[in-house]
Amino acid sequence: MLAAPMSMLSRLIPSRPLRMPQIFSPRVSPDDPRIFTFNNERDQIIDEVVARAVEQHSRDPRRLLYLLNDAANLEVRRLSSQRDAEAELSLADWQKLLRRLGKMSDDDRREALRQRVRVMARDIAGNFDVRVFRTTRRLVPGVLTAIMDPSALPHEALRAGWPRLDALATVEGPVAKLQALAKIGTLVLVPTHSSNLDSIALGYLVDREGLPPVVYGAGKNLFSNPIVSFFMHNLGAYRIDRRIGARLYKDVLKTYSCLMIERGYHSLFFPGGTRSRSGMVESRVKLGLAGTAIEAFARNLTRGVRRPVYIVPTTINYALVLEAETLIEDWLKGAGQARYIIEDDEFSRYERVLAFAKKLPALRSAAVVRFADPIDPFGNEVDEAGRSLAPGGRVIDPASYVSRGGVPSVDAARDAGYTRELGEALPGRYARETVIMWTQLVAHVLYRRLVVESPGIDLFGRQRRRGEVMMPRAELIAEVEEARDRLLSLELAGQVRLGPVLRAESAESAVTLALEAWRGYHTRPIATAHGDEVVIEDPNLLLFYQNRLVGFAEALARPETLAASREIAALEGRR
Amino acid sequence: MSETIVGGKVGVLGGGAFGWGLADAAARAGREVLLWSRRPQREATAAITVTQDLAALASAELIFVAVPSPYVAEVAGSLGEHLDGQHFLVHVSRGVVGEQLATLTTVLRRQTPCRRIGALGGPLVAAALSAGAPGGAVIGTRFPEVRAAVRAAIGGPSLRIYSTDDVLGVELGATLAGLLSLALGFGMGMGMGAATLAVMATRGLGEATRIGVSLGARAETFQGLAGIGDLLAAFADDGRPEVAVGKALAGGASRAAVSELAGAYVEGVTVARWIAGYIERTGISAPLLRMIAGALEGQIRGDEVVERLMAREVGDE
Numbered sequence: 072m073l074a075a076p077m078s079m080l081s082r083l084i085p086s087r088p089l090r091m092p093q094i095f096s097p098r099v100s101p102d103d104p105r106i107f108t109f110n111n112e113r114d115q116i117i118d119e120v121v122a123r124a125v126e127q128h129s130r131d132p133r134r135l136l137y138l139l140n141d142a143a144n145l146e147v148r149r150l151s152s153q154r155d156a157e158a159e160l161s162l163a164d165w166q167k168l169l170r171r172l173g174k175m176s177d178d179d180r181r182e183a184l185r186q187r188v189r190v191m192a193r194d195i196a197g198n199f200d201v202r203v204f205r206t207t208r209r210l211v212p213g214v215l216t217a218i219m220d221p222s223a224l225p226h227e228a229l230r231a232g233w234p235r236l237d238a239l240a241t242v243e244g245p246v247a248k249l250q251a252l253a254k255i256g257t258l259v260l261v262p263t264h265s266s267n268l269d270s271i272a273l274g275y276l277v278d279r280e281g282l283p284p285v286v287y288g289a290g291k292n293l294f295s296n297p298i299v300s301f302f303m304h305n306l307g308a309y310r311i312d313r314r315i316g317a318r319l320y321k322d323v324l325k326t327y328s329c330l331m332i333e334r335g336y337h338s339l340f341f342p343g344g345t346r347s348r349s350g351m352v353e354s355r356v357k358l359g360l361a362g363t364a365i366e367a368f369a370r371n372l373t374r375g376v377r378r379p380v381y382i383v384p385t386t387i388n389y390a391l392v393l394e395a396e397t398l399i400e401d402w403l404k405g406a407g408q409a410r411y412i413i414e415d416d417e418f419s420r421y422e423r424v425l426a427f428a429k430k431l432p433a434l435r436s437a438a439v440v441r442f443a444d445p446i447d448p449f450g451n452e453v454d455e456a457g458r459s460l461a462p463g464g465r466v467i468d469p470a471s472y473v474s475r476g477g478v479p480s481v482d483a484a485r486d487a488g489y490t491r492e493l494g495e496a497l498p499g500r501y502a503r504e505t506v507i508m509w510t511q512l513v514a515h516v517l518y519r520r521l522v523v524e525s526p527g528i529d530l531f532g533r534q535r536r537r538g539e540v541m542m543p544r545a546e547l548i549a550e551v552e553e554a555r556d557r558l559l560s561l562e563l564a565g566q567v568r569l570g571p572v573l574r575a576e577s578a579e580s581a582v583t584l585a586l587e588a589w590r591g592y593h594t595r596p597i598a599t600a601h602g603d604e605v606v607i608e609d610p611n612l613l614l615f616y617q618n619r620l621v622g623f624a625e626a627l628a629r630p631e632t633l634a635a636s637r638e639i640a641a642l643e644g645r646r
Numbered sequence: 647m648s649e650t651i652v653g654g655k656v657g658v659l660g661g662g663a664f665g666w667g668l669a670d671a672a673a674r675a676g677r678e679v680l681l682w683s684r685r686p687q688r689e690a691t692a693a694i695t696v697t698q699d700l701a702a703l704a705s706a707e708l709i710f711v712a713v714p715s716p717y718v719a720e721v722a723g724s725l726g727e728h729l730d731g732q733h734f735l736v737h738v739s740r741g742v743v744g745e746q747l748a749t750l751t752t753v754l755r756r757q758t759p760c761r762r763i764g765a766l767g768g769p770l771v772a773a774a775l776s777a778g779a780p781g782g783a784v785i786g787t788r789f790p791e792v793r794a795a796v797r798a799a800i801g802g803p804s805l806r807i808y809s810t811d812d813v814l815g816v817e818l819g820a821t822l823a824g825l826l827s828l829a830l831g832f833g834m835g836m837g838m839g840a841a842t843l844a845v846m847a848t849r850g851l852g853e854a855t856r857i858g859v860s861l862g863a864r865a866e867t868f869q870g871l872a873g874i875g876d877l878l879a880a881f882a883d884d885g886r887p888e889v890a891v892g893k894a895l896a897g898g899a900s901r902a903a904v905s906e907l908a909g910a911y912v913e914g915v916t917v918a919r920w921i922a923g924y925i926e927r928t929g930i931s932a933p934l935l936r937m938i939a940g941a942l943e944g945q946i947r948g949d950e951v952v953e954r955l956m957a958r959e960v961g962d963e
Binding site: 449450451461462463465467468469470471472473474475476477482484485487488489491492 | 707723726727730731732755756757758759761762787788789790791
């Protein structure tokens with residue numbers, strides 16, 4: 072019923088930030104998080120981004136020429152093929168720059184740089200409206216439904232039982248410590264990434280747990296829905312246009328994110344860069360923008376500002392993943408054909424989101440967000456008072472890492488080294504803090520059987536075996552039980568976590584619940600019960616859910632599955 | 647900015663031949679050296695102060711770690727109590743630790759608060775360092791300032807120090823070239839000809855590269871000083887302990903006698919076992935390295951090694 076005006080609205084304002092008029096300025100108390108006053112600083116931050124970019128790039132005229140040339144070339148190419156409103160607005164401008172660049176004086180080039188950077192920074196910069204934030208907080212989970220499907224309000228949403236949302240998502244980890252640290256320094260959340268719902272769910276849960284709001288960069292494509300765009304904008308999200316390949320744009324983005332951390336805005340980055348296509352927990356991360364946390368910390372020190380930065384590795388674990396079908400399909404296409412930006416997935420299709428939303432309440436526990444113990448940017452543990460701890464537990468000064476002879480400095484090459492170190496420290500923490508959901512464990516046991524039954528076949532051959540392999544239900548239950556017990560001892564050893572259902576329910580009920588969970592949302596059933604047998608219907612989705620356990624496959628192996636389990640463990644290298 | 651050279655003291659952890667070699671090289675470069683040794687075996691000099699107090703090393707920005715790999719964790723743990731993020735640690739070990747083949751930078755990262763760390767590899771021998779004989783080495787580190795500090799500490803007209811950010815490659819190169827040096831020494835002791843030794847070195851380096859790459863190192867690092875450069879020096883019998891151990895094994899010396907002789911290469915036997923275990927688990931083709939492990943464990947006799955080596959099937963290189 073709302074669909075028609077909605078799409079008209081989308082056409083009118085493709086991805087422009089929608090803001091509420093500032094008639095009354097909202098009341099903000101000094102204890103409120105930094106972001107509450109973001110709008111007052113917004114222009115200042117943009118100015119600072121411009122000033123830094125100009126300062127950084129005008130030192131070397133040849134490099135400046137290279138940067139502008141690179142940006143102009145790439146932008147002209149992108150905008151000419153894009154042919155949309157944005158192209159109409161700025162294509163001619165870039166073309167003109169490209170023509171004149173060679174003849175321009177250094178001063179003119181600096182001016183051109185200043186202008187382009189300003190446009191980019193404005194496009195990136197987010198917004199935060201306290202009124203929207205407070206309203207959202209009251210209306211959640213209704214608002215979450217609205218974000219997902221405006222036409223579903225209100226009767227569909229109520230029938231689907233959204234009020235139960237609270238019980239559906241659990242938060243684990245040192246929340247009280249994080250609350251305390253948020254007052255001492257700047258939190259940088261670095262979660263695993265498996266769904267576009269991640270940032271929305273995390274934003275909601277962070278607030279529910281009494282943690283301050285975080286700013287984060289969201290792909291510009293997510294802003295194409297005006298309602299999503301409205302909320303994202305007014306809740307502090309900034310926009311990242313992944314289509315822009317220009318080096319200059321990436322620099323501006325880095326400067327913006329660095330500046331936000333420097334100024335004490337709690338931030339969120341997905342260090343894997345993109346949603347895990349395979350469903351596996353990230354085993355390699357490049358950190359990308361999260362690396363600016365180190366620069367921000369160092370820059371503050373050089374100005375005499377001691378504001379600690381706390382890195383919070385976080386895992387987001389779903390029993391069902393909204394985009395599972397698209398993601399695993401993309402992964403199976405292999406690295407060569409996989410898409411970096413997927414714009415036509417389940418997240419952009421209302422009916423899929425609604426089907427997902429309807430399915431959720433039927434699950435016992437749909438999502439578990441687990442915060443790991445925070446670390447400093449150099450990988451050290453941090454105590455309750457926010458102090459960095461050396462391996463023996465001695466308090467050490469994080470400033471020492473960016474100093475020589477007691478003098479702090481900003482050094483991009485050094486910080487690149489620290490960023491790589493941090494990137495290598497994260498996967499181990501992710502593995503330990505992964506919360507295994509019941510659907511994943513049942514998927515693993517079933518998939519293992521599929522591998523046992525199809526020895527020596529390559530992955531793609533195996534994935535075609537739909538409806539061919541079955542496992543007696545009793546065996547499935549017995550193996551799930553055994554695997555669960557192994558996971559419990561791995562958990563005792565601090566190597567992994569178990570979700571609430573696996574902890575509380577019997578193996579038999581975990582199997583029943585998994586089969587139920589897989590029915591109804593996904594367009595194809597993953598596995599179905601036929602009498603005493605469970606038939607594997609969709610090896611692709613089964614693979615997706617079981618992939619969360621590849622790192623533990625060998626530890627869960629039984630003697631007769633050892634070869635199969637090793638083959639599963641080896642999947643990790645394929646990503 | 648990263649390449650600024652800071653003077654001041656150079657620290658050396660370990661008073662073995664290698665520790666002293668580094669201390670002598672730094673003294674020759676005009677630096678003041680502080681050498682820690684549990685049981686000092688040499689007298690201090692004008693430039694080299696010997697200490698038994700780990701805390702004293704904290705006054706140096708750059709500290710070389712030159713204790714045998716099995717002891718690094720313990721000593722570094724104690725040293726780490728006196729250090730913070732400003733210190734640079736560079737190890738010169740030819741070993742890895744444990745079944746997972748943890749390299750020494752991993753151990754240093756775990757045991758100390760230091761992050762600006764690196765590994766020094768390549769054809770370095772203690773005696774040549776002490777004597778100032780011309781040579782070269784490679785420093786693997788992700789931190790430009792560590793690279794610069796090492797060059798400033800021991801580099802100079804007679805010691806060329808190249809660099810790479812493939813830390814793992816340097817460490818695994820040093821470890822595996824150490825084992826291969828032992829194999830070469832063994833071959834020499836068995837009276838093998840130059841051609842046989844060359845086959846052994848070349849195939850061995852191929853095996854080492856495969857293992858390195860599987861663990862995340864870059865193949866080209868093995869083509870540099872950390873791999874082939876190191877092996878060529880062993881081939882020329884540069885007086886390294888690994889070659890001596892190999893020769894003794896060929897001469898039929900008992901394992902006890904060998905470990906006595908090894909001295910500076912105490913890690914060899916255990917490291918070989920761990921590497922063999924890794925080869926077994928991953929199925930990487932590395933028959934030569936497996937055989938070295940077997941010989942070191944005393945499971946394969948010297949004459950058998952030659953027989954088996956030559957009996958192997960021949961295929962594409």
